[in-house]
Amino acid sequence: MSLLEVVDLRKSIDGTEILKGIDLSIIKGDVAAVLGPSGAGKTTLLKCLNYLEKADSGYMKFEGETFGMNRITREQIAFVRRKTAFVFQNYNLFLNKTVLANVTLGLTAGLKMKKDAAVKTAMEALDRVGMADRADSYPNQLSGGQQQRVAIARGLASDPEIIFFDEPTSALDPELIGEVLAVIKKLADEGRTMIVVTHEMDFAKNVSNRVIFMDEGRIIEEAVSEKFFANPKEQRSRDFINSIIAK
Amino acid sequence: MDDRLIQIIIDAFPQLLQAFFATTVPLTILSFILAGVISVVAAMILYANVPVLKTICRFYIWVIRGTPLLVQLYLVFFGLPSLDIYIDAFPAAVLVFGLNEGAYMAESMRAALESVPKGQLEAGYCVRLNYIQIMWHIVLPQAYRIAFPSLSNSLISMLKGTSLAASITVMDMFRQGQVINGRVYESLALYSEVAVIYLAFCTLLTWLQHLGEKKLSTYGGVR
Ligand SMILES: Nc1ncnc2c1ncn2[C@@H]1O[C@H](COP(=O)(O)OP(=O)(O)OP(=O)(O)O)[C@@H](O)[C@H]1O
Ligand SMILES: [Mg+2]
Numbered sequence: 001m002s003l004l005e006v007v008d009l010r011k012s013i014d015g016t017e018i019l020k021g022i023d024l025s026i027i028k029g030d031v032a033a034v035l036g037p038s039g040a041g042k043t044t045l046l047k048c049l050n051y052l053e054k055a056d057s058g059y060m061k062f063e064g065e066t067f068g069m070n071r072i073t074r075e076q077i078a079f080v081r082r083k084t085a086f087v088f089q090n091y092n093l094f095l096n097k098t099v100l101a102n103v104t105l106g107l108t109a110g111l112k113m114k115k116d117a118a119v120k121t122a123m124e125a126l127d128r129v130g131m132a133d134r135a136d137s138y139p140n141q142l143s144g145g146q147q148q149r150v151a152i153a154r155g156l157a158s159d160p161e162i163i164f165f166d167e168p169t170s171a172l173d174p175e176l177i178g179e180v181l182a183v184i185k186k187l188a189d190e191g192r193t194m195i196v197v198t199h200e201m202d203f204a205k206n207v208s209n210r211v212i213f214m215d216e217g218r219i220i221e222e223a224v225s226e227k228f229f230a231n232p233k234e235q236r237s238r239d240f241i242n243s244i245i246a247k
Numbered sequence: 248m249d250d251r252l253i254q255i256i257i258d259a260f261p262q263l264l265q266a267f268f269a270t271t272v273p274l275t276i277l278s279f280i281l282a283g284v285i286s287v288v289a290a291m292i293l294y295a296n297v298p299v300l301k302t303i304c305r306f307y308i309w310v311i312r313g314t315p316l317l318v319q320l321y322l323v324f325f326g327l328p329s330l331d332i333y334i335d336a337f338p339a340a341v342l343v344f345g346l347n348e349g350a351y352m353a354e355s356m357r358a359a360l361e362s363v364p365k366g367q368l369e370a371g372y373c374v375r376l377n378y379i380q381i382m383w384h385i386v387l388p389q390a391y392r393i394a395f396p397s398l399s400n401s402l403i404s405m406l407k408g409t410s411l412a413a414s415i416t417v418m419d420m421f422r423q424g425q426v427i428n429g430r431v432y433e434s435l436a437l438y439s440e441v442a443v444i445y446l447a448f449c450t451l452l453t454w455l456q457h458l459g460e461k462k463l464s465t466y467g468g469v470r
Contacts, residue, residue: 052369090364092369096389097384110380138466
């Protein structure tokens with residue numbers, strides 16, 4: 001049974017349709033790489049899934065519960081956000097908080113955890129991304145790669161069912177990409193369910209088990225990773241793969 | 248300088264200082280607190296784009312910034328009694344200074360709020376914070392640091408600006424100077440003395456501002 005199922009998700013911004021009917025099914029343990037050219041709607045899709053953006057129509061099933069994408073209560077939003085985590089391209093760490101406080105804030109203020117328990121949970125999460133020794137630093141004192149690992153720890157701390165990554169390495173200097181991908185790969189090996197928007201083809205090939213290729217607001221092709229790269233069905237997928245290889 | 252002039256200056260000093268601490272300082276502090284509250288509320292309304300309230304804020308800022316402070320003082324103190332609204336000079340001054348500076352501070356507060364990257368709000372929602380929690384834990388602390396220099400400038404300009412209250416009979420330091428001058432007719436000496444006292448305290452505030460800016464400008468030592 002799928003953990004997350006999206007049916008006919010549609011979204012327009014200023015009269016232009018950005019998502020033109022997305023159907024998607026994610027099984028527990030899936031690591032789905034979302035590929036596609038700039039403007040395909042990848043970010044918008046992820047943001048609709050945890051209600052950072054409100055879709056116009058469609059629904060999703062999450063752990064067997066059905067949610068309309070455009071009509072939704074506060075409790076439903078809270079339910080989805082409790083079960084998901086989001087890692088942004090630009091990390092979006094809270095700049096006025098230490099590394100530790102970045103992770104604990106969502107646990108204490110968001111999940112009403114006790115301070116001690118939150119600190120313990122946060123330190124465990126930081127340890128898993130190799131940032132426990134920088135708990136007292138401020139985001140500005142860290143490299144991009146370190147900031148992104150903290151952001152992953154912040155998402156991980158609440159033990160989400162599924163983690164959304166929106167181009168987690170796109171803002172990084174090339175030499176820092178590896179450390180972040182290594183953390184994501186570790187999570188994949190642990191069986192975390194993840195949807196990863198990425199331009200890292202090696203990652204999509206070797207870490208993800210599925211590829212979702214999007215263009216112009218639609219899912220053009222969905223396939224097992226090896227198949228997608230070895231033998232893409234759609235012309236647009238082929239063009240995309242070629243254009244990436246050409247770079 | 249002759250001895251008489253020196254004696255006048257020396258005699259005036261404690262009286263001026265007394266008026267400064269008894270009236271100018273409380274007037275400045277109370278007005279600044281009022282301005283602070285008004286500006287934060289107005290800035291948050293503008294920032295959150297609350298319908299109706301937003302229009303009211305815009306109107307308030309437009310009116311205040313488009314009219315002279317002295318005229319506002321006269322309106323409240325001399326004008327409102329015609330509508331059977333009587334406000335004593337001191338509270339009237341607090342009200343006008345608070346409303347006036349609040350309008351200017353609201354704009355800088357709003358700009359400071361806007362300057363906090365929106366991505367941090369999204370991240371806040373993702374870790375299950377609500378709007379109030381995001382504002383309280385993330386946006387306001389950062390905005391406050393950004394706005395600090397302009398807020399301290401407001402405080403300094405307010406300290407000087409309170410001298411206008413003399414025109415509606417508030418016994419502040421400037422008016423005390425006028426009263427003394429009314430007895431001795433030494434305008435140059437007395438108003439210079441008044442000016443020097445303002446200058447001394449503004450310098451002190453500016454120095455404190457720099458100290459505060461140094462302390463506040465960074466999170467963890469690195470920009
Ligand atoms: N707030 C907005 N207002 C107007 N148009 C928007 C807005 N957000 C996104 N769009 C448009 O929606 C389309 C999809 O945007 P989206 O950011 O989801 O693409 P993407 O696949 O994530 O691209 P990229 O690889 O560049 O991140 C783009 O054409 C973009 O211009
Ligand atoms: Mg994007």
